[in-house]
Amino acid sequence: MRILLDTNIFIDREQDHVLSRELAKLLQTLNKLRAELVIHPLSVSELRRDSNIKRREVNLSKIEAYSHLERPPNPNNDTSFCESIGPAKNSHDDVDNALLYAVYKNAVEFFITEDREIHKKAHTIGVGERVFLISEALYDFNRCLPSREISPTPPALVKDNMHNLDPQDPIFDSLRVDYPGFDEWFIEKAQEGRECYVHRRTDGSLGAILIYKIEDEPIPSIPRLPKKKRLKIATMKVEHVGYKIGELLLKVSIDIALKNNITEIYLTHFTQPKGDRLIDLVSEYGFRKSSILQHENRQEDVYVKSLCARGHDVSSLLPVQISQLYYPSFYDGDSIRKFIIPIRPAFHDLLFTDFPRGRQTKIYEHSGEFGIEGNTIRKAYLTHSRIKKIEPGDIILFYRSADMKAITSIGVVDNFFLDTSDPDDIIRIIGKRSVYSRDAIERSNKPLTIILFRHHFHLPHCVTINELRSANVLSWAPQSITEIDNTEYRWVKQQGGINESYTVH
Template identity: 30%
Template sequence: MSHFDYKSFDSIDLQSEFFDSLRDDYPAFDEWFAKKSINQEKAYVLYNDNEQITAFLYLKIETELDPLISPPLPREKVLKVGTLKIQAHGTRLGERVIKKIMDNATERNIHTIYVTIFDKHEHLISILLKYGFRHWGIKSGAAEEELVLVKSLDPVDMLGDIFHDYPLFSTENSNCWGLSIYPKYHTKLFPDSILKNESYDLLSDIAPTNTISKIYLSAMKCINEMSQGDIVLIYRTSDNLGPARYRSVVTSICVLEEVSNIYSYTREQFLSYCSKGSIFTLTELEYFYNSKKYPFILRMTYNISLQKRVTNEQLQEVVGLSPAYWGCFSVTESQLLKILTLGEANKSLVRLGSHA
């Protein structure tokens, strides 16, 4: 089982060898850790199946400027990534941590995130830059200067790039769709959208769970009408534990990166393209390629997990949706906003089109 625990510092094993590299980078790390323990502060910790730490994330709200950062950060409440370490092992864990940071800022309604990092951590820096962090300046005061990277969650700073803007998205020049997914696939692909009655055993430390970009295979013809940048509502179908009006729910918001067709790939290309972002085994993917059972391939970013799931009943009676087919259906901008309201999502993440 693998999922983030939000734990107090005094319940985390400081003697774990996981923290050795942090001691090397920060000679006063143990003293810092002890102060956090005394103050009963908390951090996100991810353990593997052997109860070993594979990721550690400490986040802190700051309201005063850090005098060691040049140029100064904006004079506003910011979220600082105080300490971040990932034990990289080929499962896209860095992306899962990036989403955790974004989600935390979104929940607290904070529009600026920053992290200080040594330039030797090239892989982690590359992930941060991909998802919209930018070089800001330098933090001095230690034996070695650190880079300062800043991420804006203000829609005015959007560039129209799906990755740079993440998790922000725009309805301008975009259509919105509902797309169904079976429960057995849902939570492995969308781990932060787990339902309360589901087991955390589903949340394995595997690439399809961790990656921000998700692969979806389908035979539904309406996918031919979808385009890059379209908004996709993930509609988890009923698990048959109760009436579908209450068990079929919208859980997540995604943005479409790309639509392609299985016939445009060789076998090797298809397996390479789908292996990291889908929850299917290599054997299953080979079967899909040979059978062409699901010819349409969607790749989309996992932007928002709704705080409250929006039921089929609400979609019909409050939102006003009544599609002929719930597998894939069109959603208007006004209906999207109603769904975001019902789902208690932070609507500041959405830049509305000029027609709104």
């Protein structure tokens, strides 16, 4: 992205002054976007003609850090352009017209100027949307920056920058073997300010790491993957095993993509022929081998995942398969049932650690440990309800009782086990995905129904019991699993603000 800067945004003709706060913020933003900032040669020539020597030297020093626009187009040879903007009144007008012509002829993509007359001319010739005031540019280009608003993560997982990591940490040893240029790559990305998520063990070493990058370019693989905005998982590695941290890192990656309007994620990997834990994990959530990167002596596989089922032929897939392959997209057509499930706040906090509204963290989380069930995408819910209608692919809406008294979250049923009594069977089914301890399961006096599900979204706007009653979705707060019809579900979905782009009907 190449942006032309008018010298009037730097220069006050009457006095020396520092850059305005807005301009300083704008330059920081453009630097983060790696925009190429250029000055028109005629602007420099105009400054050099200033008879006030001190002012001239100060003004020239302010722009010396910027490149000059090479071989700029000449407006005097374009009769149509000159007629559209009218004759120049003086030499200053000549310079302004030349700057505007650089935009008109696409020598630059955008132009930033505080000169209101130039803005009027820009609209006259049809390039007004590409000519910005400083305040307009700050607003628009800030929207191009990667979003930093992602769902909360457990305290044991910390957002950091690569320059704060020790490249000699043992977690990088296997990467150094697989990638001979790893050390050079690490230094380069650290200098770029690359961000990451890390889990540090009590001895300070890394237990897990996620390094990511937002790209908008083709992937030079075989076959070549076309230019597209994607999230690249550059590194995802877990040494502190047994806590579902890999699933948590995958969830964080998906959340970053969603917050930045990205619908495709990819990673490259030297796939192990047997027992490749990374590929086993990501395959559960729709990553598929799409191409290869050819290196000198070996090839690296490219795995791509689409977050949006729309635009893909899913007619042959079952609802539960859509949830698995295109997660977090899900099928919510009329052919599947919808249920509201009440859950107490204490269990809600444990099961949904990324819930964005005031969860109380636990002491162990601040000592570098995790609540395993909160890390997972695939979770388990146990109930004494005798409901028998739930099937894989059905929609479940979680109603947080007692404090919020509202529907907060939505998931898709993976599997359903009715009336299970043997604690060993229950533990085997739920693994580490439930908030219920073995002791609590063994103390249960009744058979338990087990719902295995994938958590897809928290509702952007929780739907309260008062709203549910006013809309006749519920008559009172649910005490057990309650089925709602499709019309009622669509109302909840609309009120809750679920993004239609990630649903399939």
